[in-house]
Amino acid sequence: MSDPVRVRFAPSPTGLLHIGGARTAIYNWAFARSQGGTFVLRIDDTDRERSTDENTASILQAMRWLGLDWDEGPDAGGDVGPYFQTQRGDLYTHALELLKDKGQAYPCFCSAEELDARRQAAMASATFSGYDRTCRSVSREQADARIMAGEPHVWRVRVPENRGDVVIDDVIRGEVTWPAESMDDFILVRTDATPTYMFATVVDDWKMGITHIIRGDDHLSNTPRQIAVYEALGAPVPLFAHMGLIFGADGKRLSKRHGATSVVAYAEQGYLSEALLNYLALLGWSIDDATTVFDRERLVSEFDLTRVSKTPAVWDPEKLDWMNGVYIRAMSPSQLVDAMTPWLEAENLASAEDIQARRPWFDALAPLISERVKRMDEIVPMVRFLFDESVEIDEASRSKVLEKDGAGSALDAAAEGFAALEDFDAEHIEATLRAVPEATGVKAKIAFQAVRVAVTGTMVSPPLFESLELLGKQASLARIAAARPLASD
């Protein structure tokens, strides 16, 4: 048996939960769950300028919405906390002390300006552009004296001279090698004594016992530097898994230019969390050659880190829409009514109490719309005619339907037939309408569309007979009467 799996997701609360971050979280979560491991959530809030509590709260909420639960982290606790980097200052201080004692870190007094100049020169001409290790040769005594004198300095890692090429066996990409000469004595602790990202994450991942680091391949090039820190610390090096990023249609990294990029934005647009989870999981991973739709349980039972794609994936809103439609159609009428309740409430079409009181009516409405919408926000416009007092008939519908010859006669015949109905249900309504063409000589298409426009206000609506039933006899007749003056005979 191998060691118990411990993975983490470590978002920075400098913004909302991004869909790229969400996918990273999903893969970490699915891997932990599939391995019976532990999923840790850590908030990397070292960027104090841009990090906010609101963002943290929103990220946690978005993760819960997606159904991603964490075993350790904010609100969950755990033995290796705190789970906010800003509260872990002591750990970084101790780690640096450890490195100093071992001679694995040294102070560097080079100014940022000097470094800049040297880097420019190196990049223009030669090969390697990393730090030239000037301050490595400063003796311990000299260094101590300069520090005592208050000279500004950073702390750099001392990469061993005899360190050979760095090789990792990436779970997703296989063996990756970096030449020893490319190893840089990069900065661990800044002039202001705060740790750099490179140092803080390694200390955290080490102290938190993380066994697998699953992240975007934008971090692949950072890996050898982080390995240098693990080795300096004498810490076990975890396994790495670098996945391809998510791009926009233009092949560039996904950003605001490409539309909504946050999970909450998708929730607000009416995407179901199950659908977004499924779509995101499938963007860079697959079960087999045929499975596209799968639920959370299947994701966990089938998840295989080695099957995650190396290739960047292009975000495809159309496929997301299709998949969301699949999930909407898969809901029972009752489930759909529950899901659409907040949307109806938000637009003041009905309150939750109304809906409960007239549950059978809403349950009957659900199937009429479920196969006609891809997003929840499309429901209100589609059913509004059932809730408003009256409808406004748009110009196109009037000219293209009501002004057709015979439209008026059809409305008259329909009204007459409806008025005579005792049971105003879809079946009788259909029979009545189907009799109209014969009685009036008006084409069925024209007759049906005339009634549709009169009752719904538009040429496109849910199925007519059922819609009329749900509207009720009185309202239906009133709308036909109201539209009649607009219609040609």
Place this chain on the structure above:
RNA sequence: GGCCCGUUCGUCUAGCGGCCUAGGACACCGCCCUCUCAAGGCGGAGGCACGGGUUCGAACCCCGUACGGGCUACCA
């Protein structure tokens, strides 16, 4: 400039040397169904970046080239 990674239909992908006449899904096109719109059914078009090897045999292995991406920060 240096180092690293990647490249299968428009898009997401299956493929891990013979099962490939390259499979599935979205999108697209056509037909069917049909009270509009959908949903659904059936069918179609569409791809191994390029060039060299290796092999009896290559989408799969190797080497180049091209293109794309990442890192090269006292950002994360």
